Amino acid sequence: MENRTEIIEDRKDFVCYNSKNKKSKLRCEENSVSGAVSQRACVYCGARVVLNPITDAFHLIHGPIGCAAYTWDLRGSLTSGSELFRNSFSTDLSETDVIFGGEKKLRAAVDEIVEKYHPKVIFIYATCIVGVIGDDIDSVCKMAEEKYHIRVISVKSPGFSGSKAMGYRAACDAIIKLIGENKSTKKVNGINYLGDFNLAGEVWVVENYLKRIGIDIVSKLTGDGKYDEIIKAPEAKLNIVQCAGSMGYLANRMEETYDIPFIKTSFVGIEDSINSLIQVASLLGDGETVKRAEELIESEQERIKPEMDYYRSRLEGKKAAIYVGGGYKAISLIKQFKDLGIETVMVGTQTGKPEDYEIIRQITNEGTVILDDANPYELEKFMLEKGADILVGGVKERPLAYKLGVAFCDHNHERKHILAGFGGAVNFAKEIDLTVNSPVWSYV
Structure with missing residues (x-):
């Protein structure tokens, strides 16, 4: 790694500049470095x-x-x-419960939810x-x-027990528990759509595409x-x-348990939608x-x-920085930016896997900064160093971009x-056009 900017010593193996002459050996899928103020969330989250x-x-x-x-x-x-899933129900544990245990409170909370x-x-x-x-x-x-x-399922998600990816795994185990482990003798010519969370109605968009070509969705996960x-x-x-970072484990479990093969989409x-x-x-x-699929695409x-x-x-000639949760999204965003004539100069993820970073290395230019589980300091330093015009990220990254006078696009929650x-x-x-070409930047 070329040491162009100061970073925490323990973080150096998680950051690299892309080089086409050698494979970038980026460390990933590990717990966050203590003291680095990771942008990751906890297991429970x-x-x-x-x-x-x-x-x-x-x-x-329960907490x-x-x-x-x-x-x-x-x-x-x-x-x-239903809209009720938007509510969070809590046992509201206090100091007394920590000393004497909170199971009684938990049982009472379950009773109240069922009754109401x-x-x-x-x-x-x-x-x-x-x-x-x-x-x-x-x-x-x-x-x-x-x-x-009724089904009452525990989710083993103490925040300190690993990374955000461990929380994905705990949730996938809970889903398998919900479905049960019996194979189905009845098969229908349809798919399960894993890893899209319908933030703005994307599940319905994909469902419409598939219906137009004659394929049904059995379940949405x-x-x-x-x-x-x-x-x-x-x-x-x-x-x-769709999101292999959160649902790849579930897809593997379902293949083992129910004999359902899977593909990453x-x-x-545009490019990835066509291919999928x-x-x-x-x-x-x-x-x-x-x-029918070809006619729809055309x-x-x-x-x-x-x-x-x-x-x-x-937008041609602008520079973009990306910091998102999973590798699949980062890869798709790089392709989208390329299609708009925008160069990706920095890209990082919270839960990317080695194969994700290998694809990122192949589709980005030499010198592109690649990071795993970045912290705010690293994001700011590399955005300035590479002259990024826009940052694509989530809610935690928005203040970093605006503080630096860089445009921002929320691609997350x-x-x-x-x-x-x-x-x-x-x-x-x-x-991207509205934010990058906004007149406000001429005043910053």
Whole structure:
């Protein structure tokens, strides 16, 4: 690694400048370096990210009220059903509960939820304090299931027990527990859509594309997911995985348990949307299905071409920095920027895998800064060093960009406009243009 800027000694192996002459050996999939003020969230937050969008699920946080407040309506996912999943229910553990245990409070909370709302499924999350005091959540769940004949599932997610990716895994284990481990003898010619959380309605966009080419979605995991759909997941012939960082583990578990093969897809950007549609049509359909997919792609490309040409003319030559959760999104964003004539000069993820970083190395230019689990200091230093005009990230990165006088695009939890599919590509280009070419920067 070229030492062009000062970083914490223990972080040096997690940062590199891309070189085409040698493989960038970037460390990843490890716990955050102590003292580095990681941009990652905790294990509990990772579990909530995955499970929160299930529309008829109830989320009971066994821990202090702060944990429930921290993840309230975390994903902001859109729903075609109940809105109750947006609420966080908490046992509100206090100092007395830490000393004497909180199981009694937990049982009372479950009783109250069942009495008031009659839910089909309750997820109970173990937070840091519960991991320390050792409440037996599994036994509370078992007793509640026997008493009320509904699903009550524990999520082992003490925040200190690993990284955000460990929370994804805990959530995926809970989903397998919800579905059960029995294989389905009945199979339908449809897919399970894994790893899209329907932040602005993207699940519905993809569902519409697939319906137009004759393919049904059996279950959505977890954006706009519903209990009655999710338990039918073993009936699908194929799993498609949008976010491999959060759902790759679940796809592997489902292949082992239910014999459902999976492919990685992305509907972020024009190139990846095209590839994904053709791939799904080829695997699940016949020649006619592939033909319908090709016709859909051709009509959508023709529809958006004038707008994309306009935005490309306004954005060519700009420089972008990317810092997002998973590797799949970073890869898709690099391709989108390239399509708009924008060079990616810095790219990082919170939970990227070695294969993600290898693809990133191949599709970015020499000298591009690649980071795993960055901290605010690193993001600021490299954005300034590389002269980035815009940062694409999440809510935690927004203040960093604005403080430096750099444009920002939210590609994570809080956005309310669609960024998937062909229409999403236009929305993305429009937002980049609005923020990069805003007159406000001439005053900074």
